[in-house]
Amino acid sequence: xxxxxxxxxxxxxxxxxxxxxxxxxxxxxxxxxxxxxxxxxxxxxxxxxxxxxxxxxxxxxxxxxxxxx
Numbered sequence: 001x002x003x004x005x006x007x008x009x010x011x012x013x014x015x016x017x018x019x020x021x022x023x024x025x026x027x028x029x030x031x032x033x034x035x036x037x038x039x040x041x042x043x044x045x046x047x048x049x050x051x052x053x054x055x056x057x058x059x060x061x062x063x064x065x066x067x068x069x
Contacts (some may be wrong), residue, residue, distance in 0.1 A: 042048035 042052065044052075
């Protein structure tokens with residue numbers, strides 16, 4: 001080695017800490033993105049389940065009532 005260049009001591013814990021922080025941020029962002037991408041089965045309407053239930057009852061009545069009479 002030359003007299004001008006001295007060996008540098010590298011602290012690997014800084015790199016490990018930075019990598020762990022970056023992974024944690026990536027995971028947090030992925031979790032937020034996944035939560036935002038999920039949509040309820042019946043959409044965003046709060047009464048969609050009630051409407052669907054009523055529709056099924058009406059269709060069942062249309063099919064079953066003529067058979068009973």
